């Protein structure tokens with residue numbers, strides 16, 4: 696049985712690990728937040744991850760409409776050096792909550808736009824949710840396509856003021872070399888190493904990441920970005936170095952139905968994230984860790 700309008704994507708029945716990359720993006724976009732989190736936990740628990748959740752309570756739970764399980768969620772496998780970061784809340788839900796109306800569900804369809812292949816709500820009425828369900832999908836895809844040690848941090852209420860990240864106190868994050876947030880839109884091929892001119896990543900670490908991406912054949916340029924979760928985490932001393940990557944969502948302004956995902960750009964970002972994880976895993980191996988297992992190819 697389908698839970699969303701038919702759209703050519705198998706978004707209802709298959710488990711997350713059975714989906715293609717594009718199907719996974721669509722599933723992440725249409726899922727309600729609590730269901731998405733339950734699916735992520737069950738999928739990754741079966742693949743060697745364990746998870747911890749904190750006692751953050753979303754204002755949406757604390758107020759008139761109970762929403763379960765919306766807190767900071769950290770999933771880890773092995774002894775990771777890198778955490779991928781994305782927020783699971785979307786503007787369309789916050790706005791519906793404020794209006795007291797049911798949460799709208801987008802109907803993602805593939806379209807052509809300026810010569811690019813994109814995913815957007817069929818009638819441009821409902822925000823697709825690329826910000827930041829695309830980041831969630833890329834993090835999840837990476838976790839499903841590598842056997843390397845890895846951490847994933849999922850936050851919520853980013854869109855209403857970095858609320859959960861500001862309370863996040865997972866001690867393990869400070870032991871990691873790098874947090875990679877996947878949550879910059881409306882631009883392409885950028886790597887945010889400063890937010891409002893405040894450094895979130897040491898220059899030598901940023902240089903190392905850029906070199907790894909250059910070797911992978913997909914150069915990015917550093918830029919000064921807007922506020923997002925890793926800024927709150929850095930300010931609270933919860934992590935060392937952090938970056939934020941453009942990932943492929945565009946025309947993303949609040950809950951506008953114009954928002955779309957550039958699918959080739961999303962696929963490139965998944966490759967970039969894999970290259971960064973490999974780069975920091977290599978350093979670990981050089982220090983004497985066991986050899987890594989071979990990987991299946993991402994998109």
Ligand SMILES: [Zn+2]
Pocket residue numbers: 782826827853878923
């Ligand atoms: Zn975002």
